[in-house]
Amino acid sequence: MDWDDLRIFLAVARAESLSGAGRRLGMDASTVGRRIMRLEQAVGASLFAKTPQGYRLTAEGGRLVAPAEAAEKAAVAVVESTRREEGIGGQLRVGVPDGCANYLMPQVARNLAEAHPRLEIQIVALPRVVNLSKREADMAIAVSPPDTGRLTVQRLSDYRLHLAGHRDYLDRHPPITGLGDLKAHRMIGYIPDMIFDRELDYLSETGVHTAAITSNAVSVQMQAIRAGAGLGIVHDFAIPFVEGLQVILPERISLTRSFWLLRHADDRDSRRLGILADALAHGIRNEIARLEQQVFAPTDRRA
Incomplete structure (x- = not known):
């Protein structure tokens, strides 16, 4: 059995599509499909069932995953040993x-x-x-x-996060001296139902539970804060990249993740x-x- 065919088999099993496997392997989907057909002919069984959700492993395909991964591991070890000095x-x-x-x-x-x-x-x-x-x-x-x-x-x-706003926003809005003042300000944060990890639920720690501008991307939130659209919880390691960003109430709002x-x-x-x-x-x-x-x-x- 050709190791290269097994490599393509694993890529399809992981991507659950010919096109996804092709992107990872640098091949077009039709070539991937032909190689899978060749492997199926070699083993004498169907390895995938095509469904509306993509290519799903058959029982025979599932049994081939472990030996294919073992072959993958062995191939990687060979490459590592030959290139150790390079x-x-x-x-x-x-x-x-x-x-x-x-x-x-x-x-x-x-x-x-x-x-x-x-x-x-x-x-x-x-x-x-x-x-x-x-x-x-x-x-x-x-x-x-x-x-x-x-x-x-x-x-x-570990890394730290703080509430911050751009000086352009802060100059145009009431001063913030305590947590109660935040209710009068526009907040920026994650789309609530798209928070994929509980550790990203930052706003609850400010006492403000709703945001006026939300995104599932940190970079979009930061650009909105940079544009003076409101206040948000930001990574300390991102603050040096934004000129004019100011930390707010650091003694009251300080998160560690x-x-x-x-x-x-x-x-x-x-x-x-x-x-x-x-x-x-x-x-x-x-x-x-x-x-x-x-x-x-x-x-x-x-x-």
């Missing part, structure tokens, strides 16, 4: 919450790329937790540790991914510390 290359896909993706990962990716010139770094910013079981990414950063799944979980770093690094349990023995995970963790920690130090420096941004 440095790390290939593709690294990381699933990241969009706040981390926008304000931390560009600098971390720059340093990784400089250390490993042959490495292709893909940053997947999604308003949900990336599904490692379906191999949507090689590793993921989450805002809370998962309760289920065959994963290895590593705490990366954590980032967690998730990897598939089957990858724990991968030397390559272990090195890259350590480098990613080190980079995230350093970048959070560097940026947060700027927030309450002597020339701080408190309102």
Whole structure:
């Protein structure tokens, strides 16, 4: 049985579509489909059933997943052993919450790329937790540790958040001296029914439970705050990127959250991914510390 056919089989099983597998593999969907047909002929069984929701594994296909993943692991080990002295290359896909993706990962990716010139770094910013079981990414950063799944979980770093507004907004609205004053101000936050993790429910800690402008993306919320549209809870590590942003009531509203690094349990023995995970963790920690130090420096941004 051809390993390359098994590789394509796994991509379809994880993406649940020919087009999704093709995008991951750099092939067109018709080629993926032909290769799946060839594999089905080789094993003498249908591996997928086409449904309105996509390509679902048959019973025969489900039985092939474990040996295919074992072959995948063996192939990766061979590549790692032959390239050990050349440095790390290939593709690294990381699933990241969009706040981390926008304000931390560009600098971390720059340093990784400089250390490993042959490495292709893909940053997947999604308003949900990336599904490692379906191999949507090689590793993921989450805002809370998962309760289920065959994963290895590593705490990366705590990070802080504060209420903030742009000085253009603050100059045009009543002063804020206590939590009660916030009721007279426009708030910006997450769309309530699109909060995919309880750790993202920030506004409840301000005493204001509804927002006038909402988005499922941190970057959109930040741009609305930057435009003077209202106040919102922002990551301290994002504040240095926005000139004119001022922290409000830091003694009363101060949140701490954590980032967690998730990897598939089957990858724990991968030397390559272990090195890259350590480098990613080190980079995230350093970048959070560097940026947060700027927030309450002597020339701080408190309102």
